[in-house]
Amino acid sequence: MAIILMINLKGGVAKTTNAVAVAECFADEGRQVLLIDADHQCMASEMLLGEERLLRCEKRGRTLHDMLAAMLDDEFEEESVPYFVEEGGSNIGSGYANLHVLPCSLRIDDFEKSMRKSRNNYRSSDDWIRDINKKRRRLRNYLSTKYDYTIVDCPPALAIQLQVLVPVADAFVIPSIPDQLSIRGSMLLLDRLRRANFSKVRPLGMLWSLYRQQARAHREAVERAARGTPPFDQLPRPFETVIPNASKIADSTDPSKNFTTYYAKYTPAFARLYQNLCGEIRKRVNSARQ
Ligand SMILES: Nc1ncnc2c1ncn2[C@@H]1O[C@H](COP(=O)(O)OP(=O)(O)OP(=O)(O)O)[C@@H](O)[C@H]1O
């Protein structure tokens, strides 16, 4: 169904934390979910698979980098995708069978070189673009048929892997702290997506994160954005769910811990908050489709 990027050009705004919590929440509801880790820091992969399993994926060449490299190959078909995907992610219970992970690798930084080499093998760059678009369509078909939600945890830059993945996605969520620099990072992102001609991917909403009720600047930004006061009218309409700065949410990111249930991992209060957020995401995805 929907392929959704968690993206902001600003670092440290809780893209990864929210991507993992949302993926687990949809999985907990029984949806088929894939989390694609597109950040070379590999944090989401580690959070969902643990260090040892991630290392095994790396050794076996089953990571996003390996899949993107395979997309430069003639043989890449829809059926090629599951080879790179690890089934049964999360440190809740014995993992969710319906939560799959396409982990990242540090080698993703070499992908630019592979892209350049591949482009040189074509007669013209138009031929190359046509071919890469064909592979994108195959990837997109596979993801939207197989999964209810594909959540992509993005790095804080329009890195080379995003040049391939952004056109595959349907929509994007912008996690942002309601502060000056993060809001500017969000504006910059919208500008960069426009300039890169990535206008088909739709903004789903701003997701206020790391919110501190006691900070006046945070309160004012959230209120003004809800009313659409300039300059917030240039940003996508924020989700009503606001994710606070809370040590229980920070604690949930420790991949060495195990939790019995979603509620135990996030505490009932924050588990309900993420359930509300997933409800909002579902509604916006569905209304954009009509
Ligand atoms: N709601 C929250 N409450 C408290 N701490 C949080 C919350 N969400 C995230 N954090 C902490 O904030 C830091 C940044 O979070 P995270 O790594 O998810 O951000 P990011 O946007 O993915 O960063 P990067 O740009 O480096 O990928 C981490 O230390 C994380 O544990």
Ligand SMILES: [Mg+2]
């Ligand atoms: Mg991150």
